[in-house]
Amino acid sequence: MDARTYPAKATPKSLRTRARILDAAMRLFAEIGYHAATNAMIADAAHLTRGAMLYHFATREELVEAAIAHIELARARLFEKAASSTPAPGVDASDHAIDAYWALLHEIPFVAFGELEAAARTDPMLRERLASAQSAFDHAQVGDRFGAMVQAGADPRFQTSRDLGRFLLEGLAKGAMTYDEEARRERLLRVVKRAVRMLNRKGDVHELLD
Template sequence: MTEHEPAPTRTQAQRTAATRARVLDAAIDSLVELGYARTTTQEVNRRAGVSRGALLHHFPTRESLVVAAVGHLVEARMTEILQRPRTGGEDISVIIEAFSGPLFDAALELWVAARTDDALRTAMAPLEQKVSDALTTGSEELFGARYTPDQIALSVELARGLAVSRILRTPDSDRAFTDRVLTTWKDILDAQ
């Protein structure tokens, strides 16, 4: 494009997708930085730089917004993990890794809040199924028949537990603890 050519015009679908992505990213940032209680639609509006009408058009409730944001992050995280170059030596530690960073922080905020918030718990049920399906499908793609579905399910639960307990450990002690637990778990899986 020369300096005299006008910039290409984005389609309505492209503008809508860009607005939606900005809103979802702003919601994730707010969940991670402020927690669920302080992640309001007004805060997400401010962070995303969109009108209240635009936000409500895409997400009519706070629950639909935060659940969609975590779902968006799940998709991005799974894509990132599955698109890495394969070494052939991938093992269950990939699942442990999946429960780290902003994805886990945002999801944890929702899990804890859903314990006492019926509307959020109801909105999260499909998301939890989506996460479970993504982990199952991703694990099958990464590991083939190396692990059984029950071993994968138990590994997911172990990963969640390690991620929750990580909150109360220092990074160094967490790394050492997680390495010990993961070594033991791999030994158990390999022995079967």
């Protein structure tokens, strides 16, 4: 993190104000979208004047760079908390990990990051600034923590089971079901769990459908 993210002369009051701005940005990105959440709207949500906002973030680029770091830190903290939890008695570790990650995908930091990833497809500035955060999460959080949560090894079979669970859950979270949403979602979650257990060679599961 450089001086643009945390100014050398930052005071405790200034840091609190910056955190309030970044919390507002994260919330608005999740609620109304990256492009709709203008700097002026973020300033208003943080209860600041436009001038006060400019004091802390002179450009959109500076705000976005700091917001990505802020959101990524919030995601990492949530992931660490989830990874420290243990399955209830009788609950398979992979099932527990899938339920935990599914819950995380609906938390504000994860929703906000997903919105940034979607917007980055057509926004070169955002795409460039997002790349390192995506890589860090893929390697450190999902790669290590999620693998530990499902109690899987490091060979290609277990990596594939982890990736299958992760990306199916992320796609399911972003999907738009138009009918029987709850029943279809629960059925798909059961299939994801069974597929991960089959890849991990856990138990005697041989069919994806009940």
